Amino acid sequence: MVIVAEPKQVVAPGELLAEGEHVLGDNSFKVGTRIYSACIGILEVDGNRVTVVPLKGGYFPRVGDLVGGRIVDVGLSGWTVDIRAPYEAMLPASETPGPRGPRRRDLSESFDVGDMVLSQVLAFDRTRDPLLTVKGPGLGKISTGRVVEISAAKIPRLIGRKGSMISMLKRETGCQITVGQNGVVMVWGKSPENERVAVEAIYMVEREAHTRGLTDRIREMIAKSNVVGEVARTQTA
Amino acid sequence: MPEPKQPEKLIDDKGIRIDGRRLDQLRPIKLEVGILDKADGSAYIEQGKNKILVGVYGPREAHPKHIALPDRAVLRCRYRMAPFSVDERKNPAPSRREMELSKVIRESLESVVLTDLYPRTTIDVFIEVLQSDGGSRCAGITAASLALADAGIPMRELVAACAVGKIQGHMVLDLSDAEDKYGEADLPVAWVPNANLVTLLQMDGILTTNEFEKGLTMALDACKTIHGMQQEALKKKYLVIKEVAEEREETEVVA
Numbered sequence: 001m002v003i004v005a006e007p008k009q010v011v012a013p014g015e016l017l018a019e020g021e022h023v024l025g026d027n028s029f030k031v032g033t034r035i036y037s038a039c040i041g042i043l044e045v046d047g048n049r050v051t052v053v054p055l056k057g058g059y060f061p062r063v064g065d066l067v068g069g070r071i072v073d074v075g076l077s078g079w080t081v082d083i084r085a086p087y088e089a090m091l092p093a094s095e096t097p098g099p100r101g102p103r104r105r106d107l108s109e110s111f112d113v114g115d116m117v118l119s120q121v122l123a124f125d126r127t128r129d130p131l132l133t134v135k136g137p138g139l140g141k142i143s144t145g146r147v148v149e150i151s152a153a154k155i156p157r158l159i160g161r162k163g164s165m166i167s168m169l170k171r172e173t174g175c176q177i178t179v180g181q182n183g184v185v186m187v188w189g190k191s192p193e194n195e196r197v198a199v200e201a202i203y204m205v206e207r208e209a210h211t212r213g214l215t216d217r218i219r220e221m222i223a224k225s226n227v228v229g230e231v232a233r234t235q236t237a
Numbered sequence: 238m239p240e241p242k243q244p245e246k247l248i249d250d251k252g253i254r255i256d257g258r259r260l261d262q263l264r265p266i267k268l269e270v271g272i273l274d275k276a277d278g279s280a281y282i283e284q285g286k287n288k289i290l291v292g293v294y295g296p297r298e299a300h301p302k303h304i305a306l307p308d309r310a311v312l313r314c315r316y317r318m319a320p321f322s323v324d325e326r327k328n329p330a331p332s333r334r335e336m337e338l339s340k341v342i343r344e345s346l347e348s349v350v351l352t353d354l355y356p357r358t359t360i361d362v363f364i365e366v367l368q369s370d371g372g373s374r375c376a377g378i379t380a381a382s383l384a385l386a387d388a389g390i391p392m393r394e395l396v397a398a399c400a401v402g403k404i405q406g407h408m409v410l411d412l413s414d415a416e417d418k419y420g421e422a423d424l425p426v427a428w429v430p431n432a433n434l435v436t437l438l439q440m441d442g443i444l445t446t447n448e449f450e451k452g453l454t455m456a457l458d459a460c461k462t463i464h465g466m467q468q469e470a471l472k473k474k475y476l477v478i479k480e481v482a483e484e485r486e487e488t489e490v491v492a
Contacts, residue, residue: 010472010475010479012386012395012467012468012471012472013386013391013392013393013394013395014349014392014393014394014395014431015394015468016431027391029351029393036393036394036431038351038391038392038393039389039390039391039392040386040387040389040471040472040475055389055475056278056387056388057388057389057390058277058296058297058389060354060355086295086297086298086357086358087298088298126356126357127307127356153389208482210475210478210479211478211479211482211483212483214482217482
């Protein structure tokens with residue numbers, strides 16, 4: 001059991017990570033007893049488990065994911081939604097809140113082409129396109145706030161360990177932030193300036209996701225911008 | 238611009254080639270990744286006078302839908318030469334040669350990309366030769382595998398490629414355009430190092446068994462060198478950001 005590559009360092013596809021009895025994590029593969037990286041990313045070693053956290057890559061849907069999407073088509077019984085995945089997602093009319101049964105009215109009255117919706121992946125597997133639902137608290141059309149689209153590979157970093165990064169962002173910028181697993185991030189702030197700073201911070205996370213001391217650097221950046229976060233507001237109150 | 242004349246000698250008495258290289262010397266190679274904003278992954282290679290730009294899109298929805306496969310992603314590849322990439326204007330219509338190269342390049346990349354992770358999708362690779370100087374299929378493969386990695390597409394490893402050839406009875410590495418045209422044989426090789434797979438092997442001209450074996454050894458050695466450069470180029474993009482960001486932090490702490 002030997003870790004060959006340096007943990008927390010950038011690894012390229014095909015780079016030898018470890019040899020021996022390890023558990024394969026994401027983005028790695030085994031040839032005999034040797035474990036190699038399958039993509040460009042950061043090597044994470046957690047006990048016996050060898051994982052590569054990717055630095056780039058698109059979104060691949062998983063059941064239960066919260067995703068932000070854009071309506072691309074309105075049909076008779078539902079909507080087609082672009083959730084930035086390699087597959088077209090369907091949002092059936094039966095998965096919207098409201099009375100059941102056949103609808104007389106035009107579906108575009110609820111969501112029209114170009115609308116942003118926050119939804120959850122209800123069903124998806126390798127053989128079927130993702131099915132969405134907007135039944136649930138907070139789900140549905142996004143008509144206020146700002147929408148930021150970043151690479152889905154950077155979402156785990158934006159959330160941080162046990163949500164440390166995202167809770168810091170919310171606290172320091174005084175914005176409400178909802179993170180879609182597909183890289184669509186929604187920001188609602190009390191002023192446009194707060195929103196601007198939050199968006200800037202989110203882009204900074206995307207750009208510098210693989211660097212050390214990122215949380216501190218971002219906190220500093222927000223402090224310099226002089227927006228009033230939650231902490232300051234409670235102090236003045 | 239007229240066709241360059243055939244040089245009297247491709248190798249001089251001291252064993253130096255027309256561009257000043259030794260027999261087993263590569264042309265200078267410059268590799269860069271992530272230079273296109275709109276593409277999911279991109280790479281640029283300069284190898285001698287070759288200038289090749291590669292863009293990768295995907296995995297994305299397959300269009301037209303009937304090309305999609307139920308169990309894996311379809312890898313599509315287009316090798317194209319710009320009309321201004323050669324001495325005489327190249328007709329922009331896809332030629333027989335471009336279609337063949339698109340196919341062999343696709344096949345050499347297919348063996349490393351983990352296509353079964355993305356069923357019913359396509360991965361598109363566009364290889365645009367901006368300036369051509371011999372060995373562009375090999376440089377194209379080198380850059381295309383980098384662009385695929387830059388797109389974050391899971392793959393077994395990077396593919397490196399290099400050509401060898403025979404000029405004036407000598408086996409030489411990495412033929413330039415003139416050496417390819419006026420030489421006796423050309424042998425492009427693409428190699429996957431860890432798996433030890435040759436994923437492209439073509440031959441133009443005639444070689445004896447001994448010459449072939451010598452040439453293949455030279456090509457594989459060169460592929461090893463190129464493979465190292467590829468890994469370095471891929472990581473460099475992120476290491477530069479890391480360095481700048483962490484340095485900024487340090488100076489801020491001091492200030």
